[in-house]
Structure formats: structure tokens, C-alpha cells
Amino acid sequence: MADEMPTWREYPMAAIILEPGSTAKYKTGDWRSRRPVLDSSKCLKSKCARCWIYCPDAARRVDEDGYFEVDLSHCKGCGICARECPPGAITMVEEGE
Amino acid sequence: MGKRIGLEASLAVSEAVKMARADAVAAYPITPQTHIVEELSQMVADGDLDADFMVVESEHTAMSACCGASAVGARTFTATGGPGLALMHEMLYIASGLRLPIVMAIVNRAYSSPISIWGDHSDVMAQRDAGWIQFFAETGQEVFDLTIQAFKIAEDKRVLLPAAVNLDGFTLSHVIEPFDMPDQEEIDAFLPAYEPQVILDPDKPVTMGAVGFPEIYTEIKKQQNEALLGAYEVILEVWEGFEKAFGRAYHPVESYRTDDAEILISIAGSTACTARVAVDNMRDQGKKVGLVRTRLWRPYPFEETRAAVKGAKAVAVMDRCLSFGGPGGPICSELRSALYPLPEKPVVNSYIVGLGGRDITLQDFYTVVEDAERVLSEGPPDEYQYKMIGVRE
Amino acid sequence: MTEQTGRAKFLPRHLPSRELFAEGHRGCQGCGEALALRQLLEVAGPDTIVCSCTGCVEIISSPYPETAWRVPWIHVAFENAAAVAAGVEAGIKILRKKGRYPADRRINVIALAGDGGTADIGFQALSGALERWHDFTYICTDNEAYMNTGIQRSSSTPYGASTTTSPAGKISIGQQTQKKDMPMIVAAHDIPYVATCCPSYPLDLIKKARRAFETIGPTYLHVFCPCPVGWRHPSDMSVEIGRLAVKAGVFPLFEIADGKLKLNRKMDKRKPVVEYLETQGRFSHLKPEDVEEIQRRVDENYQRLVHRAECDAGGIDRSRH
Ligand SMILES: Cc1ncc(C[n+]2csc(CCOP(=O)(O)OP(=O)(O)O)c2C)c(N)n1
Ligand code: SF4
Ligand code: SF4
Ligand code: SF4
Ligand SMILES: [Mg+2]
Numbered sequence: 001m002a003d004e005m006p007t008w009r010e011y012p013m014a015a016i017i018l019e020p021g022s023t024a025k026y027k028t029g030d031w032r033s034r035r036p037v038l039d040s041s042k043c044l045k046s047k048c049a050r051c052w053i054y055c056p057d058a059a060r061r062v063d064e065d066g067y068f069e070v071d072l073s074h075c076k077g078c079g080i081c082a083r084e085c086p087p088g089a090i091t092m093v094e095e096g097e
Numbered sequence: 098m099g100k101r102i103g104l105e106a107s108l109a110v111s112e113a114v115k116m117a118r119a120d121a122v123a124a125y126p127i128t129p130q131t132h133i134v135e136e137l138s139q140m141v142a143d144g145d146l147d148a149d150f151m152v153v154e155s156e157h158t159a160m161s162a163c164c165g166a167s168a169v170g171a172r173t174f175t176a177t178g179g180p181g182l183a184l185m186h187e188m189l190y191i192a193s194g195l196r197l198p199i200v201m202a203i204v205n206r207a208y209s210s211p212i213s214i215w216g217d218h219s220d221v222m223a224q225r226d227a228g229w230i231q232f233f234a235e236t237g238q239e240v241f242d243l244t245i246q247a248f249k250i251a252e253d254k255r256v257l258l259p260a261a262v263n264l265d266g267f268t269l270s271h272v273i274e275p276f277d278m279p280d281q282e283e284i285d286a287f288l289p290a291y292e293p294q295v296i297l298d299p300d301k302p303v304t305m306g307a308v309g310f311p312e313i314y315t316e317i318k319k320q321q322n323e324a325l326l327g328a329y330e331v332i333l334e335v336w337e338g339f340e341k342a343f344g345r346a347y348h349p350v351e352s353y354r355t356d357d358a359e360i361l362i363s364i365a366g367s368t369a370c371t372a373r374v375a376v377d378n379m380r381d382q383g384k385k386v387g388l389v390r391t392r393l394w395r396p397y398p399f400e401e402t403r404a405a406v407k408g409a410k411a412v413a414v415m416d417r418c419l420s421f422g423g424p425g426g427p428i429c430s431e432l433r434s435a436l437y438p439l440p441e442k443p444v445v446n447s448y449i450v451g452l453g454g455r456d457i458t459l460q461d462f463y464t465v466v467e468d469a470e471r472v473l474s475e476g477p478p479d480e481y482q483y484k485m486i487g488v489r490e
Numbered sequence: 491m492t493e494q495t496g497r498a499k500f501l502p503r504h505l506p507s508r509e510l511f512a513e514g515h516r517g518c519q520g521c522g523e524a525l526a527l528r529q530l531l532e533v534a535g536p537d538t539i540v541c542s543c544t545g546c547v548e549i550i551s552s553p554y555p556e557t558a559w560r561v562p563w564i565h566v567a568f569e570n571a572a573a574v575a576a577g578v579e580a581g582i583k584i585l586r587k588k589g590r591y592p593a594d595r596r597i598n599v600i601a602l603a604g605d606g607g608t609a610d611i612g613f614q615a616l617s618g619a620l621e622r623w624h625d626f627t628y629i630c631t632d633n634e635a636y637m638n639t640g641i642q643r644s645s646s647t648p649y650g651a652s653t654t655t656s657p658a659g660k661i662s663i664g665q666q667t668q669k670k671d672m673p674m675i676v677a678a679h680d681i682p683y684v685a686t687c688c689p690s691y692p693l694d695l696i697k698k699a700r701r702a703f704e705t706i707g708p709t710y711l712h713v714f715c716p717c718p719v720g721w722r723h724p725s726d727m728s729v730e731i732g733r734l735a736v737k738a739g740v741f742p743l744f745e746i747a748d749g750k751l752k753l754n755r756k757m758d759k760r761k762p763v764v765e766y767l768e769t770q771g772r773f774s775h776l777k778p779e780d781v782e783e784i785q786r787r788v789d790e791n792y793q794r795l796v797h798r799a800e801c802d803a804g805g806i807d808r809s810r811h
Contacts, residue, residue, distance in 0.1 A: 005312060008317070009320070011313065011317060014195050017554060020559060021557070022557055026514040053692045056522070056528065058511070058512065080726050083726040083729070084730075120584045121584055149580040149584040153618055157573070158570065158615050161566055161567070161574050161577065164566050164574055169539075169585065170581065170590070173581075187567055188570070297539045302561050305565070307553070307565070310554065
């Protein structure tokens, strides 16, 4: 493992990170024990976007039909979206179910 | 060509900062540094220096703000000394760790307690390992020259490290000396505008100062150390260029009458002026005495130091700083380390002088040389580590 | 952004394609600070430089070689976010003057600090930067303790909260001092804009952040950020708890623009504080008389704000209720 790590010469000066937003490559979805499941038939016609604005992990994306899909590779399963969705269109289910 | 004038060393610093066309200054006043920042303030107020002068609420903020300004690509300067330098401590390491080429004048002042506004080198020695390039100046001219050079060295793409110029509080900072003031065009030709490498730029967003886990921290520190070691060549190169442009030669270690010397006095800073007089007087008495003065303190000039003391029987190192409970003065400790691998080396004695502004007299030099002679003939007593000179027993 | 006139127009139709505070950051599940940052950066936009101090935000966002930041970001130390931001702002200003920085481009310089980095160790640097009138926005993400180091008390920890250095015990209620009133202390510097906000009220937050960023001169946002780990509440409650804090008057939403205080949500009927307190483990040791005392303090503080709002010519904004 240590052998594969860069040598001191290979690091950018002062460990400055040159690639913006690179945490996106890291899958925080692995932290999750429960996953939000959207019943799009219940989603408000206005698509109120509460699930999007209240997600601390930017794990909601708009699909072609305008629904807020969950990005399971980053969703940590906090459950905020489920609690905050006005019509209760999102439910948390145990992972593995 | 420039002109010859009389100028206080503090003001020579300010002149250098002006002629370097510094963009940003952040500083907090402390005796004996005040003349520098007062002069800079006046220069800004008069429109002679086109810089943003942040008159901040502490030295801690001064160095923090310098980091911020330098990180967006501004040529940045600050000045402090003594307690002010202590208050910057954490930031000094960060400035070098972030590889920000800030230039600082340290007007050396003792540390409290008891509080003392007068000079010694305790302040910079406590910051010795902060990763800065460090010089000691002897004269006002040197203060000016080193400040100009410091910008060029610090900002060099191969270096990118902060640099500090030490000048003794009062005994140098407040002394008026004849001084060759170069023309602005000459300085501009020697010191072009700063071309930063990586800055905080919304068009190219970078993350500076990230968390360094144990797997990378050592490599990043190695990289930083290599940059400081590598600065050595750049310093020599810049000094060569400076000599060509301005006719004044600079070396990491300055030697005076050392050629056939048996006993060498080693010292840093403005005291070297007195030391030279003492050397001349002792030479007149037939003593084979010489002087080596440390100008470059970091990166440590191993080769030059070894060469400078080669052939001598004893070196009497006079430190203006005491490492309490330790092996003596820091300059002495480092000299001993530098000489340790050599098969033949002089005896190195540590003497503590000039603490908290105590005058360093001609007699002090005679005393240490006599002591060195005694050690040479009798050998040091078993418990011998260092001696405080001029202390009332 | 559309105004909140009903659910139908809760949020803009045009969502940004790219988050400036990226996913994959290491914040805990339901982290209120991460949530606040996402919303704040939405407003700040790409022409922004963030100067963070040490704390949860810095740790969760910059695990080398990764960064969550899509705007330029610098972390220097714990106690100096405002000082670093001051340097950044001054540097840009002079470089612009000297023609080495785009003249027409306004950059939001943000100093970002936790409550510890603001109310305690960074207090002096903050005061200095405000007094010197740097053109920047200071954002305090207040989770009411030093979370990064393990939930120790700060001077922003509220009375009665149990933390690891103000633990509730046989003879202690936990935190025995009153929460330092940072927004008012900052407002005493007479800067152009000070506001409190909470990501549970995104439209209010967005409006205030926009005003803060657009204002020339120093501005201050005090952001209430529930922390599931430190406050000991379920992660899905972060937004609800922020709402309860506002509705109970524990964390009133107000702004002080040009010296005039305006209560953004004047509540004639506030929720009892117990409804807020009982959601969090850090208050679970409180006895009924402690809750009463907290209620008394909250009432007193709220009344003071109402009076101030009434006195100030700005009056009370009832437009949205
Ligand atoms: C000079 C210094 N003192 C102490 C610390 C340790 N430390 C780092 S972050 C922190 C607490 C941060 O608390 P806060 O500012 O409230 O931010 P939070 O983590 O809660 O978001 C402490 C005590 C430090 N890094 N530097
Ligand atoms: S569960 Fe939490 S992390 Fe996952 S999408 Fe919902 S709000 Fe985001
Ligand atoms: S919060 Fe619920 S109703 Fe609103 S957009 Fe998301 S899923 Fe639809
Ligand atoms: S401890 Fe609290 S503030 Fe820190 S990352 Fe976790 S939830 Fe966020
Ligand atoms: Mg905190």
C-alpha cells in the first residue's frame, strides 16, 4: 500500500488541491444504513424541491420528468428528505430490504 | 546611479519595502519596530507607496492577513519583534507550510519576563524552526539590501518560502548610518514584479491548507524542507546578481582576519562592528584572533561555516540568547553540530552575551578570547557547557 | 429565487447544475453545517473565495487529496478566519487598483468559522476586521459547541446544555453561563448588515445571504446549525429542530440593516421551549424548574428584540405572515 503512494516529489506544492469538488468521487453512500425511496406518484405536482434544498449531502438530482431522484452513491441516509417531504412521498427503508 | 545619504536602519527597511513595490503590508506596532511601520504608514499616506496597509489589531492578525494577501498574489510585508514575533508563532509555520513568500523584518527584542523592550536574539531563536529563510544584518545598508534580496529569493519559483531579515533592536534599528540608496529603476531591474504560481482565483479554484493525514504529512514536510535547502543555491545566485548590479558582495558567513587565526569569535548581527574593533585591538597585541559572522541562518550554511573555521584551534561563539537548561546558545549548538562529523575541528565554546539589551563591550570580547585561551591550555572543566558573560556573581 | 407565496413556488425552477460545496464531504449524517454551506454557496456563486478556520467544516471538506470546494478556499488556522479574509480582501483590492486583477469583477470574500472560531478564539480577529471595514462577509456556523474536537462547550453553548466540558452532573446543570450574543456584539461595530438565519428557512437564508454578499463593507451572518452528534438528536431532525428553535424564540430570525433591527418572523404565539429542548439529548437531564428558567430567559430575550424592533424605524416585517 505504502509503495503505491506518491513520493514527496509527486505531491503538489504544499498539498494544494487542484481538482475542485473532488470529494464527489468518494462514495459516502456506503455510510448509509437506511435508504430513501421515492414514490413519485405522491410527489407534489409542483415538485416543491424541499428534499433537494434540505439535503446536507447534495444527494438529490432532477430526472427528466422533474422528479428529485436520490444519488445513492452519496446519500448518507440521514432521513431529512423523508421527514420534510410534505406529502410523505419519501420513505426510509432498511438497506438490504 | 543612486545617492549616498544618512539614514536610520529602520527607515532603510521601509525604503526597501517601498522600492520593492510591496502590494500589501499588515503590521502591529511594537518597540523597537515602530519606526518601520510609522514610516510605511507615512509613505502610504503621502502616496509614495501604493500598497494596502492593514493596521491590524495584533501581530497574530498581521501574519494571518499576510497569509491571505500573499495567497491572492500580493507582494506582502510585515515587521515585528520580541513578543510580537512570539504572538505570530503558529502563523509562521503556516506561512511556510503554505509556501507563501512573505517578507518580514524582525527587529530583535528580548522576551518577557521581566518585560524588556531591548534587544537580544531570543525572539528569532524561538522561531528558528518555523521554516523561514532567515538572515542577520549588521548594518543599515545590509538591512536594505537583504530586504530587497529577500523578496527576490522568497518569490523565486524554486523557493516559494517566507523570508525574515533580523536587525538588532535599537543598536541597529535606531542607528543612523551612511547609506547608498539605489535608484528605483535599478531596483526594478533587479526585482521584477512577483509572478505567483498558485493563487486563490475563482477561475481556477484550488484548496489551500487541506487536512494532511499521517500518510502524506511527512512527504509534504520533506518537500518543504527540500525547498528550504534548495533555497541555498538561489540565495547564492541572487547575491551574485546583486553584486553585479550594485557592487556589494554577500556571503552566508562573513569572515574577518581569519586567515591565520587560532581563535575565532563567532557572532550574529550588529555586534560584529564592535567585534571587529576588538579583533583589531587583539591583533595589535599579537593575538591571532579573527571573526566569523553569521549572515545566513536558515538554510544553515554548513559548508561555508566549516570552511570559515577551518584551521582555527578554538571558536568562541557569542550568543544573544540562552537556551535555558540546554547546551548554551543556539548559534553555538548549531556550529558544534556542523563541525561534529569533521575529524579535525576546533574547540567550540558557548558564551551568552547581550541579553535584554545589555551592552556588548570590547572587554566582553577580550574576556571570551581569554577564556578560549584558557580552555585551549587547560581543557574545559567537566561541567562546562556555556558561560554567561558580564553577569554579576 | 421566487418568494415563498405558497408551496407551489417553494423553490426556483432552475436548480444549479453543480454544487459549489460538493457531495462526498465527510460531514455526519444530517449535518446542519454542511446543509447551511450548501445553501449559502448557492447564493454566493462561483466568484467567491472562502477563508475557513479550523473546525468541522474544514475537516469534513478538505480530506487531502480530496476537496468539497468548487470555489477557491483557504484554511490557515483556528483563530483567524477574519484576519485571513481581511488579507485576501485587501490583496485583491490593491491588485485590482494596480491592474493585476480584473477590475469589474466583484468577489465575495467569505470568512467562515464555527461558534468557537467566532465567539471565543477568533473573537479579536473578527472585531478587528469589522472595525477596519473590510469588504467581506463573515459567516458563523453556530452549532453551539466545539464539535470538531468532541463537543466541548463554547461561549455560544446555551444555558443548561450538557457538553463534554460542561457536563451535567449531580451538582451541575451543564453549561452554567448564558449564550454569548454574537450578532449583537457584531452589530455594535455598526457594520452595514448583520443577520441571523437557519437552513431550516432556506428562503430567508438565501435572501439574507444575498444581501450580505451584495453589501459593500463588512457583513455578518449568524447561522444556526443543528448538529445531530453534538446535540444528540436523530439525524432526520436537523431541519425540524432549527424550525423549533425559531418558533420557540430560542433562535429568533432577525436582521440589522444600517443599524435598524427587523424581526423577520414576529411570533405572537411562540412554541414553548420545552418542545425544542425535548428533542435533544443534550438537554435531557433538565428538570422542570430548569426548563422554566430557560423559558424565562428566552421570553426575556425575545421581548427585548421585539422592543428593539419596535423602536427602530424598520419596524416589524409582517408581510409574510
Ligand atoms: C489554536 C488552536 N486551539 C485549539 C484547536 C483545537 N480545535 C480545533 S477546532 C476546535 C473547535 C471548533 O469549534 P467551532 O469553532 O465551534 O467549530 P465546529 O467544529 O463546532 O464546527 C478546537 C478547539 C486548534 N486547532 N487550534
Ligand atoms: S436521506 Fe439525507 S442524504 Fe439521503 S437524500 Fe435524503 S436528505 Fe439527502
Ligand atoms: S419534497 Fe417530496 S413533494 Fe417535494 S419535490 Fe421532493 S419528493 Fe416531491
Ligand atoms: S459533528 Fe456535527 S457539525 Fe460536525 S460534521 Fe458532525 S454533524 Fe456536522
Ligand atoms: Mg461549533
